[in-house]
Amino acid sequence: MISQTEVLENSAPTFLIRPSSGQLSLGLSESWKSIDLLGVFLRRDIKVRYKQTVLGLGWAVLQPLLSVAALTLVFGRVARVPTGGAPYPLFVLCGLAPWQVFARGITRSSNALVENQYLLTSAYVPRLMLPLAAVLGAFVDFGIEFLLLIALMLGYHIWPTPVAVLTIVPFLLLALAVSVGVGLFLSALNVHYRDVNYAVPFFMQLLFFVTPVAYPGNLIPARLRWISQLNPMASVVEGFRGALLHNQRPAMPGLLYSLLGTLGFVLAALIYFRRVERTFADVI
Amino acid sequence: MSNIAVCADSLGKKYPLKKGHRELRDALVSASLRMFAPTSAIPMAGTAPKREHWALRHASFEIRRGEVVALLGPNGVGKTTLLRILARITEPTEGCAEIRGRVAPLLEVGAGFHAQLTGTENIYVHGAILGMKKAEIRRKFDEIVAFAGAGVKTFLGVPIKRWSRGMCVRLAFAVAAHVDADVLLVDELLDVTDAEFRQQCLQRIAHSAVREGRTVIFVSHDLAYARQLCTRELQFAGGQIVKDSASAAISTREAALR
Numbered sequence: 001m002i003s004q005t006e007v008l009e010n011s012a013p014t015f016l017i018r019p020s021s022g023q024l025s026l027g028l029s030e031s032w033k034s035i036d037l038l039g040v041f042l043r044r045d046i047k048v049r050y051k052q053t054v055l056g057l058g059w060a061v062l063q064p065l066l067s068v069a070a071l072t073l074v075f076g077r078v079a080r081v082p083t084g085g086a087p088y089p090l091f092v093l094c095g096l097a098p099w100q101v102f103a104r105g106i107t108r109s110s111n112a113l114v115e116n117q118y119l120l121t122s123a124y125v126p127r128l129m130l131p132l133a134a135v136l137g138a139f140v141d142f143g144i145e146f147l148l149l150i151a152l153m154l155g156y157h158i159w160p161t162p163v164a165v166l167t168i169v170p171f172l173l174l175a176l177a178v179s180v181g182v183g184l185f186l187s188a189l190n191v192h193y194r195d196v197n198y199a200v201p202f203f204m205q206l207l208f209f210v211t212p213v214a215y216p217g218n219l220i221p222a223r224l225r226w227i228s229q230l231n232p233m234a235s236v237v238e239g240f241r242g243a244l245l246h247n248q249r250p251a252m253p254g255l256l257y258s259l260l261g262t263l264g265f266v267l268a269a270l271i272y273f274r275r276v277e278r279t280f281a282d283v284i
Numbered sequence: 285m286s287n288i289a290v291c292a293d294s295l296g297k298k299y300p301l302k303k304g305h306r307e308l309r310d311a312l313v314s315a316s317l318r319m320f321a322p323t324s325a326i327p328m329a330g331t332a333p334k335r336e337h338w339a340l341r342h343a344s345f346e347i348r349r350g351e352v353v354a355l356l357g358p359n360g361v362g363k364t365t366l367l368r369i370l371a372r373i374t375e376p377t378e379g380c381a382e383i384r385g386r387v388a389p390l391l392e393v394g395a396g397f398h399a400q401l402t403g404t405e406n407i408y409v410h411g412a413i414l415g416m417k418k419a420e421i422r423r424k425f426d427e428i429v430a431f432a433g434a435g436v437k438t439f440l441g442v443p444i445k446r447w448s449r450g451m452c453v454r455l456a457f458a459v460a461a462h463v464d465a466d467v468l469l470v471d472e473l474l475d476v477t478d479a480e481f482r483q484q485c486l487q488r489i490a491h492s493a494v495r496e497g498r499t500v501i502f503v504s505h506d507l508a509y510a511r512q513l514c515t516r517e518l519q520f521a522g523g524q525i526v527k528d529s530a531s532a533a534i535s536t537r538e539a540a541l542r
Contacts, residue, residue: 013389017369018380040412041482044398044405050445116396123395123413124372124387282299282373 020278026270034126037279041133046140060144068093075214086245090152094241095213097145101206101223102175102233105138109183114190117284131187133181139190160244161263167243171236178232181266190272190283213237287348289467289499295343297365312474314539339365340523350497354510358522365502367391367469385466388414394456399445406444407459414463424462432458450477461488471503486513
């Protein structure tokens with residue numbers, strides 16, 4: 001591991017470069033020093049995203065609207081999925097918004113290092129910032145979808161209470177933690193195995209149907225419930241919907257356990273990332 | 285207080301020659317070959333091709349503050365590998381090095397340059413990657429653009445995918461030259477720019493070396509150009525430094541007198 005020690009004598013940092021030994025440091029203090037790079041990458045990603053498009057930011061609005069329309073047609077009109085009294089478009093957007101933050105975050109962050117391989121081989125940057133910026137970028141899109149959701153709620157004369165809006169915060173944090181953990185792990189894995197590039201969009205599609213986004217969770221037969229209990233996004237989606245549409249409070253010990261478990265997973269992903277990071281420039 | 289800017293102790297970097305990772309397909313093919321082929325058909329160790337390559341080995345040197353060092357030698361002898369190790373892009377396999385001060389690398393055309401972004405946007409991204417704060421870039425922005433030249437200034441609002449390579453290098457170098465760094469690492473990029481710009485870079489490098497004590501380590505295949513600039517030459521061959529000699533840099537001395 002490349003270590004850095006501040007030498008006070010001429011106020012210039014001294015960098016010691018040597019082969020990494022077995023010891024492992026999470027290097028969080030060093031990452032924190034270059035935290036403004038996170039903002040730089042985030043802004044760059046946002047600027048680049050809709051370059052050379054006619055609709056520009058319009059895509060960020062159009063995509064969720066068209067998805068809601070298609071899902072409403074299939075699951076609302078054709079399959080007539082029960083929604084517990086809520087209008088189907090509202091029901092599905094409530095699930096789609098948190099789902100998309102996760103799906104986009106994972107898809108983009110798993111690609112973040114490979115996409116920037118030119119950068120990885122030409123300058124030293126804290127590599128952690130690249131997948132992190134990709135995950136945070138997904139939360140920017142979420143902001144737009146959340147505004148659409150509020151507008152739709154007002155359209156149906158449902159007033160989102162401040163308590164309901166506050167209740168979704170821990171669920172968003174859970175989605176953030178899951179995205180960061182999976183994103184770090186997959187982005188590093190992608191450096192070695194480009195199979196990740198092909199596997200991620202495919203598995204996201206499968207996971208979309210396993211997660212109760214387009215249908216309520218109580219439709220899942222009891223003997224298969226354990227699958228969605230293992231899927232943290234299932235509790236995020238259900239929690240979101242419960243809070244906004246039914247003013248439900250989160251099931252407290254359960255959410256706390258999920259958060260703790262996910263933080264453990266993030267830590268493991270970070271350790272893996274740090275372990276393989278030292279060979280990124282050689283392998284990518 | 286020691287005056288050493290960069291110190292390397294038998295740095296070495298080994299790369300595997302076979303693919304770093306096996307695809308599933310390769311693993312299956314070699315497994316089935318082993319199953320069906322008679323043992324004699326598998327090539328013996330003696331005839332097997334080399335499996336690893338030392339891109340750089342036994343590199344030891346001390347570079348003082350304000351020295352301008354040229355890395356010379358044909359392609360593939362370890363010059364860029366050395367720069368990459370010093371820039372902390374890749375880890376050495378053996379040995380160690382110590383660098384005092386901030387390092388600004390210019391190894392490719394603009395680290396983090398994004399083809400879709402305009403020149404102005406790329407100045408900010410590139411500067412940030414090289415460790416500049418936003419306020420610092422804003423303050424030096426006009427200076428950077430002026431250094432890059434009038435041609436670059438005209439196209440600042442155009443995505444750099446429409447720029448020529450020479451123009452991109454100009455902009456990349458202009459940003460790197462304005463980083464408040466103690467050690468500047470430059471790969472053979474300047475070789476693609478025109479004579480006028482190279483002369484300008486030469487002056488800038490010489491000036492900052494003499495006046496600010498900035499250390500510069502650069503690669504060039506233009507021997508005449510390199511000799512105008514450097515105070516020291518490291519000659520590379522086969523991944524090793526074969527000659528380490530002082531040289532009388534014409535313009536560095538000129539800058540000192542000016």
